[in-house]
Amino acid sequence: MKKVFTFTMSAIALVALTACEPERGSDAWCKKMDGVPKGEWTLQDAGDYTKYCVLNQKPGEEQDNR
Template identity: 70%
Template sequence: MKNTLTIAAILAAAFLLTACEPKRGSEAWCKKMDETPKGEWSFNDAGDYTKFCVLNQKPEDQ
């Protein structure tokens, strides 16, 4: 029973943490990246920021 509750708590925490992240390429994601120090960006973050926020390309799944 204790293991089941532990697993349920971990899954719930993971769901809550990932549900708050704005969709990559969205206006909310661009604003979030504007507020994030550039030193904390990954190579993929920088490329996607340029593509979606500077060049205003739409994400492929929209």
């Protein structure tokens, strides 16, 4: 019974922490990434930071390369 309770509480904590993550590309996400050491970024983080925080493209907005 104790294992079930521990598993349930762990799952609830994981969902709660994941739900608090700012949307990728939002101003809050850019500010959060400014505080994360660059060595801990993934390639996806670096690309999205450049696209959303440096080039100011909004999430869901496609860039026209014409």
